[in-house]
Amino acid sequence: MPLSCMPRQQQTVTEVRLDNISKCVTITVNTLDVLVNTLKIHGLEAMVNTTQSLLKLVQTIKQDKNECAELMEQTHNILNAIIGVYVKSDTGIELPPSTLNEIANFTQTLHKIHTFIEAQQSGSKVKKFFRQGELNGLLKDCKTGLQEGIKSFQIKSSDIMFTAREMEEQAQIRYQEVLNIIETISSSDSASSISRMYSGSYASSNSISMLPAEPKIFHGRESELADILKHFEQSTPRIAILGAGGMGKTSLAQAVLHHEEIVTKYQGNQLFVACDTAASKVELAGLIGAHLGMKPGKDLTQAVLFRLSEGPPTLLILDNLETTWEPVESRKEVEEFLSLLTDIASLALMITMRGAERPSKVQWTRPFLPPLEPLAQEAARKVFIAIAEDRHPMEEINQVLHLTDNMPLSINLLAHAVDVEGTTAILSRWQREHTSVISEGCDRRSNLESSILLSLESPRIMSTPHSQELLSLLSILPDGLSDVELKQSKFAIQDILDCKRALLRTALAYVDDHKRLKALVPIREYMAKFQPPTDKMIGPLFKHFQELLQVYVTDQGKSSAALYVERLTSNYTNILNIIQNGLYLGHPDLADSISCTSHFIRFNANIGKYATPLVNKVLSLLPHSEDHRAKASFTVRLFSNRTYSIPHPQAMIAQTFEWLETLDDPDLETIFYTRLGNYYSMLDIPTA
Structure with a gap:
C-alpha cells in the first residue's frame, strides 16, 4: 500500500493535550523573547533558551507524556505570570531584587524540567545517568519548584487556565500587552536609557560619558x-x-x-x-x-x-x-x-x-581666575525674574534679593518660594522667623542656611511633612535615588512620590540627566548637620541594598548578574554611606552591615574598585563584635580580594580559625582553606 494511502495514526488525548500546551507556550516564550531582545532584559535569556529547547523535546517525547503535559501546563502558567509582573510593574522593567531572585529560582526549576523531559526520549543518553529512583526524585523536585513558583508569583487557582482556548487567548493578550509597553517606551526618551541600562556595558563611553545639559538660566558670569x-x-x-x-x-x-x-x-x-x-x-x-x-x-x-x-x-x-x-x-x-x-x-x-586654594604641582594658566563671588545686583535680579517672573513689586524683589546676599543657590531657592507664595508672604515670614539673621548681617554660610530653612518651612513642604525626612535621607546619598528605589525600598511613607514632587517644586532637590532625585551639595550638608536621617529612614534602604548585593553575589557568573551591575554602580557611594552608617558597636544592623561589606568587597573587586574605608572600619570592629559567623565570613571574603593588602595576615588567619572552631561549619572552613591556597599562590609566598 502506498504511504499516501496509509491511515494516519489517531492522536491520544494526552498527545492532543501536549500539542495544545506547546502552541500556547510557543506564543508565551516568543513574548518573553521580545522582552529580551527589544528591551535588553538579559536576565531572562536563560529562561527563554531553556523553554525553546523544551518545546523541541516535547515533540519527540516517548514516555511519561501525562507527567510532561502537567509540567508544561504549570510552566506556561508561571511564564505567563512573569510576563504579567513586567506588564503591571509601576517601575518599568526594573523589578525588585526579591522578584528577580524568584525568577532566577524558577529558571533553575526549568533546567530540572528540561533534564527530566530529555530523559523521556527514546534512547536518551541522559536517562542512562539516572536510576529510576533518581528520576522520581527529579520529578518531585520539578513539581516542588513549580509549586514554589506558583506561590511566589501569587497565581491563584482561579487564574490557572485549563482549556487550550483559555491558555491561547491569554498568551495572545500578554503578547499584545508587551508590544504596547515597547511602543510606549520607544516613543519616550527613556528608550535609549533602558537599552543602555541592560546592555551589559555599564562602563561604556555611550552610557557614562553623557555631557550635562547647558544651563538654562545663566546671568552674571x-x-x-x-x-x-x-x-x-x-x-x-x-x-x-x-x-x-x-x-x-x-x-x-x-x-x-x-x-x-x-x-x-x-x-x-x-x-x-x-x-x-x-x-x-x-x-x-x-x-x-x-x-x-x-x-x-x-x-x-x-x-x-x-x-x-x-x-x-x-x-x-x-x-x-x-x-x-x-x-x-x-x-x-x-x-x-x-x-x-x-x-x-x-x-x-x-x-x-x-574654596580658594588651587592644587599644587600644576602650572595653572595665568592670570588665575579669581574665586567666584556673589552675582552683581542686576544679574541677580535677572536670575530671580527668570524663575519667579516680574509680576512682583520691584522694591520687594530687591528686599528678597538682599536676604540672599546674591548667592546663586540662595536666589534659586527663594525665587521658587516667591513664585508660589509671593514676595509679601516671604518677607513677612522672614521678618517673623529670621529677624536676627537680617539685623546681624550674617555671612554667606548663614544666609544659605536661612534660605534652605525658609524653603523647608514653605507651605508645600509643610503640607507633605515626610518630604523633610526624604530630604534628610538624600543628605547621605550623593548618587540620589531613582523612582524604582523610592518605590521598592518600602519606606514607611505612603506618599513617597508626593514627597519627591514637593522637594522638586521648592527646588530643594532636582532630577539629573539619569532621572535620579538628588539634593545639591550645600543642601545635603545643611540637612546632615541640622536634620540627619533617622534609622527609620535608613533601614528600608539598607535592606534594599542588602537584597541587591545578596542576589548579585548569588547570581555571580550567570547572565542575570548583568541586571544588578547597573543598579549597584549607580548607587555606589550611596551603598558605601549606608553600610558605614551601621558599622559601629551597638548598632542593631552591625552583623548585617559586616555581611554587606563582604558582598560589597566582592562587587568592588569585579568592577576594579576598592572599598578600603569600609574594610578598615570592619577590621577595627572585629575584636569587639560577638558575632563569630559574621566575622569569619568577612575575613574569608577578604582573603579572596586581590585589591586589598591585608595587614598582619598570619594573625588574622589564626584568629579566623578560632572563630571557625566555635561555628562547626565545615563548608565555610573548606572555603577558607581554598581561599588561603589561592592567597598564598597569588603572592607566591610559601606556607611554611
Missing part, C-alpha cells in the same frame, strides 16, 4: 566666561574655577563646555567627570577611564594617561574635585596625577573646587 574663553586661545589651558558652595561653579563649567567656540575646537572630544564619588587618585583615574569607555581595572592611571596622550585634542573637566583632593592622605597622589595630566600637550584641563 559673562565676564568669567569671557576670561576662560580667552585662556582657550592658548593651545591647552589649565583652569581652576573656585568659590564657596552654591556660587555656581558647575554652571560656569557647563556654560564653557557648551560654548560654540569650545564645541568647534574640540569637536565632541569633551569629557565632564563628576568627582563626587572618587575618594582617591585610583578611583579618579577609574572615573575618567569609564568616561573614555575603558574596561574597569585595578589601577587605570597609566592606561588613562596613555589613552589621552594618544588621542585627539581633548577638554577634560573635573567637577567637584575637592571631594578627591581635600583628604590629606590622598592629596599628594591626586596632585601628582593632575601634574601628569597637564604634561599631555593635547589635553586642556579645567577643574571646579570649593
Whole structure:
C-alpha cells in the first residue's frame, strides 16, 4: 500500500493535550523573547533558551507524556505570570531584587524540567545517568519548584487556565500587552536609557560619558566666561574655577563646555567627570577611564594617561574635585596625577573646587581666575525674574534679593518660594522667623542656611511633612535615588512620590540627566548637620541594598548578574554611606552591615574598585563584635580580594580559625582553606 494511502495514526488525548500546551507556550516564550531582545532584559535569556529547547523535546517525547503535559501546563502558567509582573510593574522593567531572585529560582526549576523531559526520549543518553529512583526524585523536585513558583508569583487557582482556548487567548493578550509597553517606551526618551541600562556595558563611553545639559538660566558670569574663553586661545589651558558652595561653579563649567567656540575646537572630544564619588587618585583615574569607555581595572592611571596622550585634542573637566583632593592622605597622589595630566600637550584641563586654594604641582594658566563671588545686583535680579517672573513689586524683589546676599543657590531657592507664595508672604515670614539673621548681617554660610530653612518651612513642604525626612535621607546619598528605589525600598511613607514632587517644586532637590532625585551639595550638608536621617529612614534602604548585593553575589557568573551591575554602580557611594552608617558597636544592623561589606568587597573587586574605608572600619570592629559567623565570613571574603593588602595576615588567619572552631561549619572552613591556597599562590609566598 502506498504511504499516501496509509491511515494516519489517531492522536491520544494526552498527545492532543501536549500539542495544545506547546502552541500556547510557543506564543508565551516568543513574548518573553521580545522582552529580551527589544528591551535588553538579559536576565531572562536563560529562561527563554531553556523553554525553546523544551518545546523541541516535547515533540519527540516517548514516555511519561501525562507527567510532561502537567509540567508544561504549570510552566506556561508561571511564564505567563512573569510576563504579567513586567506588564503591571509601576517601575518599568526594573523589578525588585526579591522578584528577580524568584525568577532566577524558577529558571533553575526549568533546567530540572528540561533534564527530566530529555530523559523521556527514546534512547536518551541522559536517562542512562539516572536510576529510576533518581528520576522520581527529579520529578518531585520539578513539581516542588513549580509549586514554589506558583506561590511566589501569587497565581491563584482561579487564574490557572485549563482549556487550550483559555491558555491561547491569554498568551495572545500578554503578547499584545508587551508590544504596547515597547511602543510606549520607544516613543519616550527613556528608550535609549533602558537599552543602555541592560546592555551589559555599564562602563561604556555611550552610557557614562553623557555631557550635562547647558544651563538654562545663566546671568552674571559673562565676564568669567569671557576670561576662560580667552585662556582657550592658548593651545591647552589649565583652569581652576573656585568659590564657596552654591556660587555656581558647575554652571560656569557647563556654560564653557557648551560654548560654540569650545564645541568647534574640540569637536565632541569633551569629557565632564563628576568627582563626587572618587575618594582617591585610583578611583579618579577609574572615573575618567569609564568616561573614555575603558574596561574597569585595578589601577587605570597609566592606561588613562596613555589613552589621552594618544588621542585627539581633548577638554577634560573635573567637577567637584575637592571631594578627591581635600583628604590629606590622598592629596599628594591626586596632585601628582593632575601634574601628569597637564604634561599631555593635547589635553586642556579645567577643574571646579570649593574654596580658594588651587592644587599644587600644576602650572595653572595665568592670570588665575579669581574665586567666584556673589552675582552683581542686576544679574541677580535677572536670575530671580527668570524663575519667579516680574509680576512682583520691584522694591520687594530687591528686599528678597538682599536676604540672599546674591548667592546663586540662595536666589534659586527663594525665587521658587516667591513664585508660589509671593514676595509679601516671604518677607513677612522672614521678618517673623529670621529677624536676627537680617539685623546681624550674617555671612554667606548663614544666609544659605536661612534660605534652605525658609524653603523647608514653605507651605508645600509643610503640607507633605515626610518630604523633610526624604530630604534628610538624600543628605547621605550623593548618587540620589531613582523612582524604582523610592518605590521598592518600602519606606514607611505612603506618599513617597508626593514627597519627591514637593522637594522638586521648592527646588530643594532636582532630577539629573539619569532621572535620579538628588539634593545639591550645600543642601545635603545643611540637612546632615541640622536634620540627619533617622534609622527609620535608613533601614528600608539598607535592606534594599542588602537584597541587591545578596542576589548579585548569588547570581555571580550567570547572565542575570548583568541586571544588578547597573543598579549597584549607580548607587555606589550611596551603598558605601549606608553600610558605614551601621558599622559601629551597638548598632542593631552591625552583623548585617559586616555581611554587606563582604558582598560589597566582592562587587568592588569585579568592577576594579576598592572599598578600603569600609574594610578598615570592619577590621577595627572585629575584636569587639560577638558575632563569630559574621566575622569569619568577612575575613574569608577578604582573603579572596586581590585589591586589598591585608595587614598582619598570619594573625588574622589564626584568629579566623578560632572563630571557625566555635561555628562547626565545615563548608565555610573548606572555603577558607581554598581561599588561603589561592592567597598564598597569588603572592607566591610559601606556607611554611
